[in-house]
Amino acid sequence: MKNILIIEDETKIREELKNFLENNGYIVKLIIDFENTEEEILKENADLILLDINIPNQNGMYLCKEIRKQIKTPIIIVTSRNTEIDELLCMNYGADDFITKPYNPQILLAHIEAVLKRFTPTANTYITYENIKVIPAKSVIETKNEEIELSKNELKILTYLLNKRGTIVSRYELMDYLWNSEVFIDDNTLTVNITRLRKKLEDIGLENVIETRRGQGYIIL
């Protein structure tokens, strides 16, 4: 599980954000006292820093620059100013991403995931199912003797279902996930994609991997 350090002086947001991220499977650390912010950040050794630019006693941009000098931990800057200039400044000060308030929490999650993904070596990650390997980096399914290519959509659907193995995923949830990764497909296209994916799985001898639960969605057992 990944550690996220939240630097935010607004108590209410800090607590809600903590709950929200914890509900989504992260370990959250907070900075409550802004006397020695920089030292505390360095001490925490987080996997990702969520830095609000308007913190007391310090200039957030400057802080970002100082942290960046010493550690490589990814930093996402949270700000309520959303001009092009602000964004450029943040990037110049070494932030890895930039999100503006009021953010849609799901989009914040997507940003966090994307940044973390960029920072974790992906070369060898794969998901196994029965006797096959799904390798996202190459967008293929690997069996003992062959490799089957997957389209971008098929890969996304398959990995999502596999990561949620054992639970029913509704069509809406699946669409929602795909849209969040900027694949804007409609209902029919989703059906087509599922059918193609099933066909590919059948071709390598895996029948009925993705089960349909009527009125509820799909499940991989």
Place this chain on the structure above:
Amino acid sequence: MKFIDYLKDKILPVILVNLLGLIIFLILFALKCNGWIIFDIIFLIYLSFIISLIFDYLKRKTFYNKTLELLKDIDNKNLIHEMLPNTTFIDAKIFKEILYETDKYKIEKINEYKYNQEDFKEYIEMWVHEIKTPVASAMLTTYNNKGKLSDDIKIELDKIEDYIQQVLFYTKSETANKDYIIKKVSLETPINKVILKHKQDFLLKKITLELKDLNIEVNTDTKWLEFILDQIINNSIKYTEENPKIEIYTKQNKNDIKLIIKDNGIGIIPNDLPRVFDKGFTGSNGRKKYNSTGIGLYLTKKLCDKLGHKINITSEKGTEVTLTFPLSSYTNDIKE
């Protein structure tokens, strides 16, 4: 200034001189002076009078004509008092003084309003940024407490967010400040952002979305373009009909790139079409069914003008909005 008008203005001296001439004539006649002498005296009086009149007339004429000409030429008409030609007659000096005082007063007043407006703009911007924190916090609360109540509040929070954004861009569009940066941006980025923002609407209303040829760079400010696209796409989502469909694609021409956003919604009636960009205009559709404010498209147009994009709306079956990004004029702008 015509001489005849000038004479009309000087009617009293003219009458007086005539009377004076008559009296002198009568006196001299009574004294039994020589007829030629009487004539010479009267002639001299008239001559000197007419010469002084003409001289005075010419002085005024040149002064006022020059002033009027200057007034036509200068941009800031409040500064005319600085430019007035030199002259010797007395009322011109008074005239100058009056102008000087009134202009000074006007300039002071204008500055006062300007500073007030700037203050107000600054306050609004600050307020917009302040209000975002509680909205963000409320948004997080709804996500942490799932349920129907939270979902309802979420929808309202989204609306609040849109209105806040509108306030910000309204103040930006009304002031002369150039707080945007024009650089090369792939159209895909802002479009994806806006679509993602309206994900819920697209999925719930089952709107088919067709995107084509959007990985193309234009010269714009991303944040402003995002707002513009948001207004347009928001309308397409709002005014849908059966089997809703939104197409977004580009056309590349020699001198410009056109971005077309087309929907098959209820469209705009021809009578309303010329006025859609007017401030406060809601149209028959907007008034009837939806509580539109008539600000969205007005702002869109204004921001487009500032960025140098052209916007055009047509409506046959559904609505088609075309944004035109010129290719050449900008490169000059950036070089500057």
